[in-house]
Amino acid sequence: MCQALQNIGFCYLKNHGVPDEQLKQVLEYSKQFFSQPLEEKEKCAKPDEGYDGWIGLEKENLNLERPVGDYKETYNITPTCEIWPTNMPEFETVLMDFLRKCIDLALRVFDVISVGLNLEDKNFFRNCHKLIGQRGNVTALRSLFYPAIPMEKEIKEGQVRCGEHSDYGTLTLLFQDLVGGLEVKTRDGDYIPATPISSTIVVNIGDMMQRWTADKLIATKHRVLIPKEESIKRQNRQSAALFVVPDSFSVITCLDDSEKYPPITCIDYLYGKFYEKF
Numbered sequence: 708m709c710q711a712l713q714n715i716g717f718c719y720l721k722n723h724g725v726p727d728e729q730l731k732q733v734l735e736y737s738k739q740f741f742s743q744p745l746e747e748k749e750k751c752a753k754p755d756e757g758y759d760g761w762i763g764l765e766k767e768n769l770n771l772e773r774p775v776g777d778y779k780e781t782y783n784i785t786p787t788c789e790i791w792p793t794n795m796p797e798f799e800t801v802l803m804d805f806l807r808k809c810i811d812l813a814l815r816v817f818d819v820i821s822v823g824l825n826l827e828d829k830n831f832f833r834n835c836h837k838l839i840g841q842r843g844n845v846t847a848l849r850s851l852f853y854p855a856i857p858m859e860k861e862i863k864e865g866q867v868r869c870g871e872h873s874d875y876g877t878l879t880l881l882f883q884d885l886v887g888g889l890e891v892k893t894r895d896g897d898y899i900p901a902t903p904i905s906s907t908i909v910v911n912i913g914d915m916m917q918r919w920t921a922d923k924l925i926a927t928k929h930r931v932l933i934p935k936e937e938s939i940k941r942q943n944r945q946s947a948a949l950f951v952v953p954d955s956f957s958v959i960t961c962l963d964d965s966e967k968y969p970p971i972t973c974i975d976y977l978y979g980k981f982y983e984k985f
């Protein structure tokens with residue numbers, strides 16, 4: 708696993724312990740939410756100063772060099788989320804159960820990475836993510852919905868489903884449906900498809916983990932374009948991602964003592980990132 712995370716920053720993981728049935732439920736309830744009329748979704752809109760809630764079509768632009776917003780909708784959930792659709796009570800239970808399950812899995816992935824990196828303290832990453840799932844750690848789940856492109860719709864020049872970016876945290880666990888479209892940038896600079904494989908998830912490294920490991924594990928750029936193929940273009944695509952970050956006051960210091968990057972707290976790092984982006 709660590710070899711893949713060093714070479715390309717992405718890997719597939721099977722036998723991960725999250726039942727297919729549970730993911731199916733998450734995607735089904737999400738689809739039900741996203742398929743509602745705008746005024747219903749607006750009731751769950753993400754407030755400007757918050758993180759949780761619904762973000763509408765073309766509202767977010769993960770690659771700021773692209774002229775228009777991504778053709779996607781999302782629902783963001785942190786463990787302290789208080790914004791929920793009251794007309795679909797199951798949505799909250801299903802998404803929160805999934806969030807918990809993903810958090811457990813992320814901690815197990817850290818165990819594997821600790822072995823792979825030969826860390827003296829195999830609990831190092833666990834300890835830096837002690838507050839995961841609680842206040843003091845902003846690890847978040849995102850349910851992503853890429854609507855089918857309507858027949859009559861002209862896609863804007865340069866528009867994509869999800870712009871080129873690397874993730875900001877330590878780890879991302881990505882669950883995708885079988886529609887496909889995710890592409891990952893290789894060291895040669897080409898984007899190659901991360902074709903969905905049933906019952907597997909995609910694990911990738913974020914910027915903070917790259918910094919922590921002094922560039923040993925790499926945070927690779929990825930994207931989702933508007934499908935060229937007619938049949939895929941006219942289908943919704945769905946995914947769900949857990950964006951793992953350390954506790955807000957964990958200090959990220961290069962693990963190899965190289966001092967390649969100065970120590971920074973997670974929260975300061977995140978402020979810097981968001982300032983860059985928004």
Ligand SMILES: O=C(O)CCC(=O)C(=O)O
Binds near residue numbers: 869929945
């Ligand atoms: O939907 C996907 O497959 C990728 C989404 C993604 O990369 C992100 O939201 O950071």
Ligand SMILES: [Fe+2]
Binds near residue numbers: 872873
């Ligand atoms: Fe991403």
